[in-house]
Amino acid sequence: MKKYFAAILSAALLFNLSATLSACNQVEAQEENNIENSITDFAIEAQQDMENATEITLNCVFGDMKGTYAGETKDGLPHGKGKFVSQNKDQRGWYYQGDFVEGHFEGTGKTVFQNGQVQQGSYVRDIWHPSTIQFFEFMQTLPSSNFTINQKAKEIFTSEKDYFPVESPEQLPINENITYEEICNDAEKYGNQFISLSDLSISKHTTFDITENPENLPELRGAYIEASHKDKKENYLLYYRGNIDNLKEDSVIQLAVGIPLDTIKEGDNTYVALAVSYLSLQPNVTE
Secondary structure, three states: OHHHHHHHHHHOOHHHHHHHHHHHHHHHHHHHHHHHHHHHHHHHHHOOOOOOOEEEEEEEOOEEEEEEEEEEEEOOEEEEEEEEEEEOOOOOEEEEEEEEEOOEEEEEEEEEEOOOOEEEEEEEOOEEEOOHHHHHHHHOOOOOOOOOOOHHHHHHHOOOOOOOOOOOHHHOOEOOOOOHHHHHHOOHHHOOOEEEEEEEEEEEEEEEEOOOOOOOOHHHEEEEEEEEEOOOOOEEEEEEEOOOOOOOOOOEEEEEEEEEEEEEEEOOEEEEEEEEEEEEEOOOOOO
C-alpha cells in the first residue's frame, strides 16, 4: 500500500491523489467495520441460550478452560445438552454447544470461533472428529481458501466408501481421459471423477492440525499445497487430509489423485482446486 501511494504521489495530480486516498480509506474503513460487525455478531450469538449461566472451569484433555456454562449437569459437571463460552489465550472468543458427558465435549456438537470458523460434528473426549465432508467444509474457511464444493463432490464425500485418504492409488476409480482444460470449463461436471496428476512442482505449502490434537492423529491434520505442472500451464490447489512426510518447498509431487472441487481465477492464472485422496513425493536425489 505504501509503494502504491508513492507511485501515485510522483505521477498524479493532487486531485487524483485525494480521490485515491479517499477510496482507499473507505475500503479500509469498510474492512474495519466488517471486523467490528463480525465481533459484535459473534458476541450476540455466543450469549444466546445462556440464561442462568455459571462460571466454570472444564478440565479438557488439551488443558483447563475457564468460561461460562448453561445447560444440564450431573454432580456439578456439564452432562447432557449445554453450551460453554470461553476465550483463547489471545482473548479471541469461542463457544461449544452440544452434548456433554461428565464435563467433557462428547457426542454431537459444534464449536464456533470469533473468526467465523465452525467445527461441527462428532466429539470424543473434547476432540472434534469430522466426517470427510465436514473436514473439507472446514478447509473452505481457511484464510487462503476461496473454493466452493460442487454437488457431485459432496456426493463422493458422503458416499459409503471413504476415499480421503487411501493408502494406494489402486483403490481409486481413476479416469485418465479428463483434461485440465475440460475441468476449467466445467468443474461441476467432473466433481465425481478421480483424476491423476504427476510431476507437479510445489510453490507453496502448509501443514497443520485442524483442531486440538494431543495424540497427533493423522486424520486431524491437513495440508494445503499450491502446485503446477513443470511442462504445462496447469495450476492446482491441493487439499489433503493427513500427514505428508518429508514435504518441503522444493519437493516434487510424483503422483496426486483426487476429485475437482472448483476452479479459481487469479489474474491470468486459473487454478483447479482438488480434494486429494492419494499423494506421493518424488524421492530427494540428495538424500
